[in-house]
Amino acid sequence: MRKFALVLAAFAMTAAVAVAGEITVGFAQLGAESMWRTANTDSIKGEAEKRGINLIFSDAQQKQENQIRSVRSFIAQGVDVIGLPPVVNSGWEPVLREAQEAGVPVILADRTVDTSDDSLYISFIGSNFIQEGENAGNWLVRELKGRYGDVSGEVFELVGTVGAAPAIDRKKGFENILANYPDLKIVKSQSGDFTRAKGKEVMEAYIKSPEWTAAKRKIIFGHNDDMVLGAIQALEEAGVNPGKECILIGVDGIADAFEAIAQGKMHCTVECNPLIGPQFYDMVEAIVAGKEIPKIVYSIEGTYDYYCAEALLPWRRTLY
Numbered sequence: 305m306r307k308f309a310l311v312l313a314a315f316a317m318t319a320a321v322a323v324a325g326e327i328t329v330g331f332a333q334l335g336a337e338s339m340w341r342t343a344n345t346d347s348i349k350g351e352a353e354k355r356g357i358n359l360i361f362s363d364a365q366q367k368q369e370n371q372i373r374s375v376r377s378f379i380a381q382g383v384d385v386i387g388l389p390p391v392v393n394s395g396w397e398p399v400l401r402e403a404q405e406a407g408v409p410v411i412l413a414d415r416t417v418d419t420s421d422d423s424l425y426i427s428f429i430g431s432n433f434i435q436e437g438e439n440a441g442n443w444l445v446r447e448l449k450g451r452y453g454d455v456s457g458e459v460f461e462l463v464g465t466v467g468a469a470p471a472i473d474r475k476k477g478f479e480n481i482l483a484n485y486p487d488l489k490i491v492k493s494q495s496g497d498f499t500r501a502k503g504k505e506v507m508e509a510y511i512k513s514p515e516w517t518a519a520k521r522k523i524i525f526g527h528n529d530d531m532v533l534g535a536i537q538a539l540e541e542a543g544v545n546p547g548k549e550c551i552l553i554g555v556d557g558i559a560d561a562f563e564a565i566a567q568g569k570m571h572c573t574v575e576c577n578p579l580i581g582p583q584f585y586d587m588v589e590a591i592v593a594g595k596e597i598p599k600i601v602y603s604i605e606g607t608y609d610y611y612c613a614e615a616l617l618p619w620r621r622t623l624y
């Protein structure tokens with residue numbers, strides 16, 4: 305009997321160690337507003353499964369209060385690490401302080417926060433959104449020079465979610481480039497909240513505006529591809545041929561944008577890599593192992609246009 309009890313105790317100990325060894329991550333996803341976000345969620349969920357990491361996942365439907373509620377729940381559940389893509393960049397210090405006081409490290413995954421105290425989060429992994437805005441601006445300058453021999457035109461901007469880091473910084477980067485070309489101007493700028501439906505609504509209003517009628521070169525710059533694809537629907541319904549009468553530039557690099565470019569309806573997409581799952585969990589495992597990690601980890605990204613989109617479409621469909 306004593307031997308049996310010893311075996312049972314050893315088994316219980318092993319099981320306990322196995323459970324203790326298991327990493328638990330709470331990920332407060334912001335929503336499902338775009339193809340980019342869907343691919344990002346697939347990467348976070350798929351990589352956790354691959355690594356045997358216990359993932360507690362929530363979807364905030366683009367509402368900050370839901371994300372904050374999820375973070376508080378993860379703290380109460382005693383997760384090892386929290387992943388947070390903040391829907392907007394303000395209003396995070398109180399809940400990040402609660403996580404810090406509870407000893408739960410937070411990785412900002414995808415978007416950043418505005419804070420004077422960067423000890424409130426352990427690291428940021430995602431894109432350099434200013435660089436993405438500059439990539440879009442530089443492509444447009446080259447395109448205008450190549451087509452017309454000058455850099456001028458009227459830009460109709462589809463802004464991302466108001467207050468979101470990618471919206472603020474893509475605009476900043478794009479305007480960094482336009483600042484060098486006085487005849488290339490943003491004439492209308494309105495938020496489409498990163499969704500295809502709202503991008504279409506905003507474009508419908510732009511088409512009816514005097515600025516649209518007066519514009520000699522109709523350029524549409526969307527802070528993500530989904531809003532540009534919505535704008536293309538609005539243009540076609542208004543009898544405008546987007547590929548011939550406009551220049552359309554998006555950000556994300558989703559396969560639907562590659563397809564629109566291949567069909568001659570769109571001209572360029574600047575990549576923003578959503579597949580950060582592997583890097584994110586490398587950081588999680590390093591934190592749990594007590595290792596140092598960099599404060600910022602940027603994704604590697606490119607720019608794709610009508611010279612390459614059609615040939616690359618089959619490859620892109622395998623990604624997102």
Ligand code: GZL
Nearest residue numbers: 337338340414470498528556
């Ligand atoms: C960028 C990400 C943005 C995408 C949009 O890292 O936060 O949010 O560009 C998505 O498609 O809605």
